[in-house]
Amino acid sequence: MAATMSPFSARRRILAIAHHLRAPPTGSSFALRDTQHHEQPATTSSASPAPVRVCVTGAAGQIAYTLLFSIASGHVFGPNQPVALQLLDIPQGAEAMNGVAMELQDCALPLLAEVIQTTNPLVAFKDVDYAILLGAMPRREGMQRKDLLRANVGIFKEQGEALDRVAKKSVKVVVVGNPANTNALICAHYAPSIPSRQFTALTRLDENRAKAQLASRAGVAVENVKNVCIWGNHSNTQFPDVAHGYIVASDREVPVADYVGDKAYLEGEFIKTVAMRGAAIIAARKLSSAMSAAKAVADHVRDWHQGTPDGEFVSMAVISDGNMYGVPPGLVYSFPVVIDKKGKYRIVPGLDVSPFARAKLDATTAELQEEKREALDHIAHQVAAVPAVTAKPATQGTQAAAPAQGSSVSTN
Numbered sequence: 001m002a003a004t005m006s007p008f009s010a011r012r013r014i015l016a017i018a019h020h021l022r023a024p025p026t027g028s029s030f031a032l033r034d035t036q037h038h039e040q041p042a043t044t045s046s047a048s049p050a051p052v053r054v055c056v057t058g059a060a061g062q063i064a065y066t067l068l069f070s071i072a073s074g075h076v077f078g079p080n081q082p083v084a085l086q087l088l089d090i091p092q093g094a095e096a097m098n099g100v101a102m103e104l105q106d107c108a109l110p111l112l113a114e115v116i117q118t119t120n121p122l123v124a125f126k127d128v129d130y131a132i133l134l135g136a137m138p139r140r141e142g143m144q145r146k147d148l149l150r151a152n153v154g155i156f157k158e159q160g161e162a163l164d165r166v167a168k169k170s171v172k173v174v175v176v177g178n179p180a181n182t183n184a185l186i187c188a189h190y191a192p193s194i195p196s197r198q199f200t201a202l203t204r205l206d207e208n209r210a211k212a213q214l215a216s217r218a219g220v221a222v223e224n225v226k227n228v229c230i231w232g233n234h235s236n237t238q239f240p241d242v243a244h245g246y247i248v249a250s251d252r253e254v255p256v257a258d259y260v261g262d263k264a265y266l267e268g269e270f271i272k273t274v275a276m277r278g279a280a281i282i283a284a285r286k287l288s289s290a291m292s293a294a295k296a297v298a299d300h301v302r303d304w305h306q307g308t309p310d311g312e313f314v315s316m317a318v319i320s321d322g323n324m325y326g327v328p329p330g331l332v333y334s335f336p337v338v339i340d341k342k343g344k345y346r347i348v349p350g351l352d353v354s355p356f357a358r359a360k361l362d363a364t365t366a367e368l369q370e371e372k373r374e375a376l377d378h379i380a381h382q383v384a385a386v387p388a389v390t391a392k393p394a395t396q397g398t399q400a401a402a403p404a405q406g407s408s409v410s411t412n
C-alpha cells in the first residue's frame, strides 16, 4: 500500500540515507536521533543506552494518541532511556498514523530516537522489546466486550504469528484490544517460541478505577489507596477486591474495609461501579475510554519495566499456569502481582480467599473458559477467512530505496 510522506519526513528520510542509517525494508521511518551512527547529537551523552524498541498497534486510534506521547516523553521507561517507536495500523489508518508520527516529531522529545510506521506486522514487530497491542475494534453502546470476540480474535492470531517470527524472544506483550484477556491468550497460543508468561492483558484500568472510587468515598488522595486488586476477566464479571487493601492515613495503614466502614457498599455498589465503568464512559462519550486507558497502559508497562514499589502489588492479567488460587491453567487471568527491578513478575502468594471472593473468582473463571472455547472454535471455523502473514520478515541491514522528494512511497 502507498503512504504519502510529508515534505518534512521525506527530507528526514533523505538525511537518514545520506548518513547511511539502517532503514526498514518496508514502512516509512525517520530517525529523530542518530542511534545507529557514530556521531551523536549535542544533547546526547555518549553513555546513553540503546533505545528500547516499542511497537504500538492501533497507532492511529484514540488510545495511542495519548499513550505515544507518554512513552516518548519518558514517563514509562524513565528519563534516561531512549525509545524507538514502531507504529502499526491497517492501510485505512495509514494516513492518520502518518499524522501521529508527524506530531511525535513536532513534539521535539529528546528521548525519541526513531519512529517507524508501517501496515505490515512483520516490520512493526521486528526486534521489539515491548509490543502494546491496542489495534482492534472498540465496543459501542449496548455491547459487551465479548461481543467483539469474533471481530477481533483473528487480529491476535495473526499478530501472535508475526511476533513469533520477528520479535525478540524476550518481548513483553500487553494486549489492550478487547476482549483483552482472551485475545492475549490467542496471541500467546500462536507465538509458541515466546514464553506464554510474557503475554499479558490490561486490567490496570480497572484497578485505577477501583482505587479512584475508594479514594473518593474515603475522602483521601488516590495514591494513599494501596493493594486493591482485580481478579479475572476485564469484563463485568471481574472482581475488584479490597480485602488486602489499605488506606494510608496519618502514617497508619488502615484496612480499606475498616476505613470505609460499609460492607454493603464494598460488596455491592463499589464492585458494580468499577465493573460497569467502561460502559458508563461509552454512554457519556459515545466512545470508549481512551485517556484513562492510555494512563493505565503506561502504568502497566512502567511497572513491568521498572518494578513495583516495595510492599505493593498491582493487577495484571497473566497466564494462570501454576497459580495457587485454584484458577485452572491455560487462561489469561488478572491476579495481584509484584514485579522485581529486572522486570520479572510473580503472582502474590498466600492471600486469603473468603467464600465471597471464591464465588467471584469462580464466576469470572467460567466466563474466561467460555470465551476461550468460543475463540478457538471461531478460529477453527474461520482460518481460511483470516488473512495469513505471508510477507517475508524484515532483514536487518537492508536499505529502503530512496523515495523521490515529496513523492509517495510504497510501505508494503
Ligand SMILES: NC(=O)C1=CN([C@@H]2O[C@H](COP(=O)(O)OP(=O)(O)OC[C@H]3O[C@@H](n4cnc5c(N)ncnc54)[C@H](O)[C@@H]3O)[C@@H](O)[C@H]2O)C=CC1
Pocket (backbone or CB within 6 Å): 057, 058, 059, 060, 061, 062, 063, 064, 088, 089, 090, 092, 093, 134, 135, 136, 137, 138, 139, 155, 175, 176, 177, 178, 180, 202, 203, 205, 206, 234, 288, 289, 290, 293
Ligand atoms: N483493556 C482495557 O482496559 C481497554 C481496552 N480498550 C480496547 O482497546 C482497543 C482500542 O481502542 P481505541 O484506541 O479506543 O480504538 P480506535 O478505534 O480509536 O483505534 C483502533 C485502531 O486500531 C486500528 N486497527 C484495527 N485493526 C488493526 C490491526 N489488525 N492491526 C493494527 N491496527 C488495527 C484501527 O485502524 C484504529 O486506528 C479496543 O478494542 C477497545 O475496546 C479500550 C479501553 C480500555
Ligand SMILES: O=C([O-])CC(=O)C(=O)O
Pocket (backbone or CB within 6 Å): 138, 139, 145, 178, 205, 277, 278, 279, 281, 282, 288, 289
Ligand atoms: O468499555 C470498553 O469497551 C473499553 C474498555 O475496555 C474500558 O473502558 O474498560
